[in-house]
Amino acid sequence: MALAVGMRVLTRALLRPWARGLRVAPGRTGPAAGGGDGMRCFGSPRVLVEPDPAAGVAVVKMRNPPVNSLSLEFLTELLISLEKLENDKTFHGIILTSDCPGIFSAGLDLTEMCGRKPEHYVEYWKAVQETWLRFYLSNLVVIAAINGVSPAGGCLLSLTCDYRVLANNPKYTIGLNETLLGIVAPFWFKDTMVNTIGHRATERALQLGLLFPPAEALRVGVVDQVVPEDQVQSTARSVMAQWLAIPDHARQLTKTLMRKPTADRLLTERDADIQTFVRFICRDSVQKSLHAYLEKLKQKKG
Amino acid sequence: MALAVGMRVLTRALLRPWARGLRVAPGRTGPAAGGGDGMRCFGSPRVLVEPDPAAGVAVVKMRNPPVNSLSLEFLTELLISLEKLENDKTFHGIILTSDCPGIFSAGLDLTEMCGRKPEHYVEYWKAVQETWLRFYLSNLVVIAAINGVSPAGGCLLSLTCDYRVLANNPKYTIGLNETLLGIVAPFWFKDTMVNTIGHRATERALQLGLLFPPAEALRVGVVDQVVPEDQVQSTARSVMAQWLAIPDHARQLTKTLMRKPTADRLLTERDADIQTFVRFICRDSVQKSLHAYLEKLKQKKG
Amino acid sequence: MALAVGMRVLTRALLRPWARGLRVAPGRTGPAAGGGDGMRCFGSPRVLVEPDPAAGVAVVKMRNPPVNSLSLEFLTELLISLEKLENDKTFHGIILTSDCPGIFSAGLDLTEMCGRKPEHYVEYWKAVQETWLRFYLSNLVVIAAINGVSPAGGCLLSLTCDYRVLANNPKYTIGLNETLLGIVAPFWFKDTMVNTIGHRATERALQLGLLFPPAEALRVGVVDQVVPEDQVQSTARSVMAQWLAIPDHARQLTKTLMRKPTADRLLTERDADIQTFVRFICRDSVQKSLHAYLEKLKQKKG
Numbered sequence: 011m012a013l014a015v016g017m018r019v020l021t022r023a024l025l026r027p028w029a030r031g032l033r034v035a036p037g038r039t040g041p042a043a044g045g046g047d048g049m050r051c052f053g054s055p056r057v058l059v060e061p062d063p064a065a066g067v068a069v070v071k072m073r074n075p076p077v078n079s080l081s082l083e084f085l086t087e088l089l090i091s092l093e094k095l096e097n098d099k100t101f102h103g104i105i106l107t108s109d110c111p112g113i114f115s116a117g118l119d120l121t122e123m124c125g126r127k128p129e130h131y132v133e134y135w136k137a138v139q140e141t142w143l144r145f146y147l148s149n150l151v152v153i154a155a156i157n158g159v160s161p162a163g164g165c166l167l168s169l170t171c172d173y174r175v176l177a178n179n180p181k182y183t184i185g186l187n188e189t190l191l192g193i194v195a196p197f198w199f200k201d202t203m204v205n206t207i208g209h210r211a212t213e214r215a216l217q218l219g220l221l222f223p224p225a226e227a228l229r230v231g232v233v234d235q236v237v238p239e240d241q242v243q244s245t246a247r248s249v250m251a252q253w254l255a256i257p258d259h260a261r262q263l264t265k266t267l268m269r270k271p272t273a274d275r276l277l278t279e280r281d282a283d284i285q286t287f288v289r290f291i292c293r294d295s296v297q298k299s300l301h302a303y304l305e306k307l308k309q310k311k312g
Numbered sequence: 313m314a315l316a317v318g319m320r321v322l323t324r325a326l327l328r329p330w331a332r333g334l335r336v337a338p339g340r341t342g343p344a345a346g347g348g349d350g351m352r353c354f355g356s357p358r359v360l361v362e363p364d365p366a367a368g369v370a371v372v373k374m375r376n377p378p379v380n381s382l383s384l385e386f387l388t389e390l391l392i393s394l395e396k397l398e399n400d401k402t403f404h405g406i407i408l409t410s411d412c413p414g415i416f417s418a419g420l421d422l423t424e425m426c427g428r429k430p431e432h433y434v435e436y437w438k439a440v441q442e443t444w445l446r447f448y449l450s451n452l453v454v455i456a457a458i459n460g461v462s463p464a465g466g467c468l469l470s471l472t473c474d475y476r477v478l479a480n481n482p483k484y485t486i487g488l489n490e491t492l493l494g495i496v497a498p499f500w501f502k503d504t505m506v507n508t509i510g511h512r513a514t515e516r517a518l519q520l521g522l523l524f525p526p527a528e529a530l531r532v533g534v535v536d537q538v539v540p541e542d543q544v545q546s547t548a549r550s551v552m553a554q555w556l557a558i559p560d561h562a563r564q565l566t567k568t569l570m571r572k573p574t575a576d577r578l579l580t581e582r583d584a585d586i587q588t589f590v591r592f593i594c595r596d597s598v599q600k601s602l603h604a605y606l607e608k609l610k611q612k613k614g
Numbered sequence: 615m616a617l618a619v620g621m622r623v624l625t626r627a628l629l630r631p632w633a634r635g636l637r638v639a640p641g642r643t644g645p646a647a648g649g650g651d652g653m654r655c656f657g658s659p660r661v662l663v664e665p666d667p668a669a670g671v672a673v674v675k676m677r678n679p680p681v682n683s684l685s686l687e688f689l690t691e692l693l694i695s696l697e698k699l700e701n702d703k704t705f706h707g708i709i710l711t712s713d714c715p716g717i718f719s720a721g722l723d724l725t726e727m728c729g730r731k732p733e734h735y736v737e738y739w740k741a742v743q744e745t746w747l748r749f750y751l752s753n754l755v756v757i758a759a760i761n762g763v764s765p766a767g768g769c770l771l772s773l774t775c776d777y778r779v780l781a782n783n784p785k786y787t788i789g790l791n792e793t794l795l796g797i798v799a800p801f802w803f804k805d806t807m808v809n810t811i812g813h814r815a816t817e818r819a820l821q822l823g824l825l826f827p828p829a830e831a832l833r834v835g836v837v838d839q840v841v842p843e844d845q846v847q848s849t850a851r852s853v854m855a856q857w858l859a860i861p862d863h864a865r866q867l868t869k870t871l872m873r874k875p876t877a878d879r880l881l882t883e884r885d886a887d888i889q890t891f892v893r894f895i896c897r898d899s900v901q902k903s904l905h906a907y908l909e910k911l912k913q914k915k916g
Contacts, residue, residue: 173516188868189868191864193864195871200871204511205511206511206512208512208812209809209812209872210809210810210812213869214777216868217865253520260495263496267496267502268514475818554822555822558793558823563821570813570817570820
């Protein structure tokens with residue numbers, strides 16, 4: 011308990027430096043906030059929150075079109091939504107899902123890593139670290155309703171959740187495919203994957219940059235359940251009910267017991283991890299390769 | 313080898329302070345000790361030992377009715393039986409099973425944790441730690457013949473064994489279900505579970521307090537084998553023969569190689585773990601909740 | 615990257631003391647080196663290298679009849695072949711297989727551990743450590759085409775590879791069966807096995823000295839694929855193509871990310887591990903038991 015409390019204070023303190031000054035829209039009421047019933051809504055431009063206070067659950071929909079790239083701004087909004095829900099005693103669980111058809115999240119935003127100043131890379135990487143830490147250790151039950159493709163950072167985001175339901179669509183692959191882009195997952199991406207599917211499966215998946223289609227994702231353990239596409243949300247709801255039946259306090263402490271040692275590795279090596287990232291991303295070869303990749307994407311769209 | 317020897321000395325030294333002065337019945341010969349053949353028997357009131365010297369095996373039957381609660385006295389008798397069998401060169405393996413119909417062990421004895429003085433909690437928790445350490449690192453082959461339900465501490469006890477055979481009765485569930493009672497498993501319960509079924513399965517099972525019925529227990533790996541109820545003892549015997557075919561010394565060193573790092577975590581944090589337990593159990597809210605639970609149990613029986 | 619480079623320098627430095635003065639045949643061209651096309655060949659008397667420069671792949675065939683015992687001389691030749699292939703930019707992957715019918719490798723050479731001086735045991739154990747380190751961390755893709763029985767050190771060698779294809783012949787068992795000989799696997803054998811098949815399966819397999827036939831080896835995860843005997847080499851080739859499609863640099867760094875922590879345990883305890891081995895092997899009882907075993911083998915052949 012003392013441990014859990016200490017940890018939260020720590021992540022908040024860490025959050026502040028870069029989150030400070032960000033525009034937030036507290037108490038904004040949007041059209042999707044529950045049918046005009048005056049329900050308080052934590053939504054922000056890119057993060058749609060649909061609260062169900064009776065159930066103690068909020069559905070958090072990622073809406074950063076076209077592919078829910080995890081930009082600095084989007085990550086910030088996600089974290090602020092999470093923090094608000096955590097601080098609101100009404101809520102015990104959230105369902106994390108996507109509002110962008112066919113895409114859960116395409117992962118880290120490459121434009122945040124290309125052609126910017128080192129200070130920007132530092133700020134961005136802090137946000138990525140913080141997102142992982144906050145979701146991985148959230149005192150809320152977090153269930154991923156994965157309704158689209160989920161490569162790299164999108165997969166990582168789902169791995170921070172307590173349970174993963176994937177829509178049974180062969181296009182909806184999921185995995186840490188960083189090597190395919192010529193880059194390397196940081197150690198805490200790897201640790202999260204090892205905790206989920208074990209050492210050997212991770213070794214193979216990460217080296218080959220495997221993106222698992224639903225049946226294989228289930229077999230290897232990247233996701234916990236695969237259901238027909240139109241049942242992803244309802245399944246996530248049922249699973250949530252099972253998790254919320256457990257006394258909150260004991261469940262939270264048990265989650266901390268399981269995950270704190272892994273989180274501690276990043277907490278103690280946070281600065282070194284930032285430096286490793288910035289050094290890597292500032293290399294000419296990496297910048298060139300990212301630039302070429304982004305150009306190719308642009309032409310595809312054009 | 314040096315390692316193994318050092319370890320045993322250590323656990324003995326640790327055992328002494330609280331075991332000192334306990335009434336033991338060394339050399340007692342009971343009716344169940346082998347049909348009046350004058351066989352020396354290590355039994356005690358709550359622990360029935362059926363030796364088969366020809367096979368080098370002893371069956372240790374837990375007999376603390378009605379549910380084999382792991383009381384301080386019962387744990388002490390269990391440990392003394394174990395130590396005697398370990399010190400007797402005749403024996404190379406034991407089969408741990410229950411003499412209480414339908415129950416392997418209901419786990420820790422809540423009456424030891426409710427309405428007592430802090431000193432009692434300290435003494436009790438030392439015994440629980442010691443039981444885990446001694447069984448987990450025993451130089452004997454220990455096979456669990458699980459012939460009944462096995463929640464919480466009952467599951468932990470079986471997890472210390474080298475092999476688990478579970479009777480195929482849908483009522484005989486097994487798991488670390490502490491969260492259901494609003495409490496949290498200590499880190500070494502968790503470590504033992506992770507060593508057995510892996511990180512992800514443990515994360516889910518411990519948070520949800522899952523009690524696995526036989527088929528699922530086998531699938532997830534909590535037990536090694538599920539057999540018809542009337543074949544549990546004979547299967548345990550056959551498995552034992554396979555284990556005893558391995559040269560004792562090499563097998564013992566290999567067991568130490570596998571388990572010592574996990575045991576070391578508790579050995580180095582033993583006092584802190586006691587303090588954590590006592591602090592937790594002394595809380596008003598925990599005492600109230602345990603008291604209410606015990607009252608409910610009493611009324612059920614009454 | 616810095617990490618990877620540092621590591622290689624280290625293993626080279628470590629290699630030198632005992633490799634110094636070994637007779638090597640650099641640039642030797644043998645009859646098996648590609649049909650007289652003048653292809654440069656790295657082969658040595660016991661290690662046949664068949665290069666396919668167009669594919670960037672070399673097939674490394676172990677040829678230390680009758681059973682590919684890992685003698686000091688054979689290990690040295692293996693390591694020199696590996697180092698040369700690693701230093702030749704032409705090659706990105708190797709397929710490790712056997713030239714001895716029905717045997718991949720029988721493991722460590724017991725004659726190197728019996729009736730020699732302590733200095734010899736030191737030298738031999740350094741070579742065994744080095745072989746594990748160099749293969750486990752090789753910057754090449756290493757695929758094992760396991761075309762025969764593979765106990766103990768033979769199994770370990772295959773576990774250092776990135777992928778294992780086993781011929782579907784019930785005689786071709788694989789496993790760390792050290793306890794059957796009354797000896798104990800060193801901790802890094804155990805670590806490699808745990809990384810491959812998990813803690814519980816390793817605990818059981820190592821204590822019982824299990825040798826898995828193909829179907830079981832696949833089920834437990836000791837190997838990645840089981841194919842008909844005449845398809846082992848072609849399957850290894852196809853798998854290699856999949857691995858070589860990944861950008862080299864990112865794949866190598868990811869391999870380091872996965873394996874360096876395990877290798878570091880040996881690197882930091884290298885001397886202690888040698889001392890443990892030498893102390894163990896110098897015991898009268900061990901020497902007697904090895905001697906008796908070798909005599910029995912001799913009589914079998916005679």
